[in-house]
Structure formats: C-alpha cells, structure tokens
Amino acid sequence: MAHNNNVEFRKARMSDKDIIWEIIQQSIERRRINGSSQWQNGYPNEQTVESDISKNFGYVLTIDNRVAVYVALIFNDEPAYSSIEGAWLTNGEFVVIHRVAVSEEFSGQGLVKKLFDYIEEFVKSENVASIKVDTNFDNPAMLKILETKGYVYCGEVYLAGGIRKAFEKVLM
Template structure:
C-alpha cells in the first residue's frame, strides 16, 4: 500500500450492508478453500450483518472510501464468554471482536492488522479495559494476527459453531 491510500475506521451504515455481505461471502469461501469449518454452517448470514449495523455493532475500515474490512464490536455482551475453559485476564468491561472479514480486493495488504490498531484505539477512547476475541482452531491467519498484536491465549469458549480459542488483550 502506498501513503496515497486514505484509511478510515467508522461505524457501518445501512448503505454499506450489501458490500459488507459480499465481503462476508468472500471470507466464507476463503475459509472453505482453506479447509476450515469456521463459517461453513450458514453463519454469519445477511440477517446477522443487518442486525450488527442496526444495533451499531458493525464497523468498517475504508480505503479511499471503499469498504475493505468489516468487524462487529460488541460491548460487554457475549454469553459464551461467561463460561471459559481457562481464565480471562480481566473481569471488567470489554469489547468483543466478531466477524472480521477482509474484501478480496484488499486481501494480503495487512488491513486486518491495521483494523486491530483502530479497534484498540476505539476501545481505549471508550475507556474500556480490554478486548476479547475468539477464533477457530484452524483459522491460522487470525491466530497469527492475534499473536502479532499481543493477544494472550486464555482458553476455550463454546459457541454455536463449536469450540473456539479465546484471547484477550488488556489495554488500560
């Protein structure tokens, strides 16, 4: 990427839903081609994205105003996280990172790592203590990102899609 690209992080708007859904579908296919079981059971679906956006959870990273990355950020609410096989680092307020998806048009440009920088700054700006995130055991790309960004492995959580590796990063 060159410095000419203007990157912005913002809340997703209803006008973004169709492009977000396209990006999610690309990510579902990418996971399938990688041999992963994650996102192969009809989740996330269009209704998930519509709900994210209507509730204010959906956020996007744009490059020159083109939606390039999608993420859902949810404050203090992931029922599956209340019972972890392991232990979280903190018990205070947190932001949950769900549904990270990068557009095929922007794949391989390091935007998922950049997204986590923006998510961390956003979380700190809300005076929230930490970020919690889970991913599939076979999502090697996300596991690498979490390791590189300093997230600590805390144990396993159980979501509808099955067992997930859970991570946390303390920010303040």
C-alpha cells in the same frame, strides 16, 4: 498500500450492507477453500449483517471510501464468554471482536493488523480496558495476527456450535 490512500475507521451504515455481505461471503468461501470449518454452517448471514448495523455493532475500515474490512464490535455482551475452560485476564468491561472479514480486493495488504490498531484506539477512547476475541483452531491467519498483536490465550469457549480458542488483550 500507497501512503496517499485515505484510510478511515467508522461505524457501518445500512447503505454498506450489500458490500459488507459480499465481503463476508468472500471470507466464507476463502475459509472453505482453506479447509476451515469456521463460518461453514450458514452463519454469519445477511441477517447477521443487518442486525449488526442496526444495533451499531458494525464497523468498517475504508480505503478511499471503499469498504475494505468489516468487523463487529460488541460491548460487554457475549454470553458464551461467561463460561470459559480456562480464565480471562480481567472481569471488568470489555469489547468483543467478531466477524472480521476482508475484501478479496484488499486481501494480503496487512489490513487486519491495521484494523486491530484502529479497534484498540477506539476501545481505549471509550475507556474500556480489555478486548476479548475468539477464533477457530483452524484459522491460522487470525491466530497469527492475535499473537503478533499481543493477545493472550485464555482458554476455550463454546460458540456457534464449536469450540473456539479465546484470547484477551488488556489495553490499560
């Protein structure tokens, strides 16, 4: 990626909804082709995106004002995380990362790693010390990113009809 590109991390707007939904559909299809069971049961869907944006959970990473990556960031609210087979590192406030999706047009450029940097800065700026995230066993790309970014495997959670690997990173 050229260094003169203008990269911005911001809240998603309702006007971004169609492009975000398109990007999520690309991710659903990519997972299907890669043989992953994640996101193959009608979730997330267009309503999920609309709900994320209206609740201020939706964020985008834009390159030259074009949406490249989508993510939902949810403060202190993931009921599934209250029962973990294992143990979280902390019991205080946290932010949950959900629904990371990269546009086909920008895939393979390391943008998810960049996204995680922006998320960590943002979460720290909100004075929240911990990020929690889960992913499928069969999502090697995300598992690799979590490992690279220093997320600690905490155990398993049951979410959206399946067992997920749960991770946490303590920021401060």
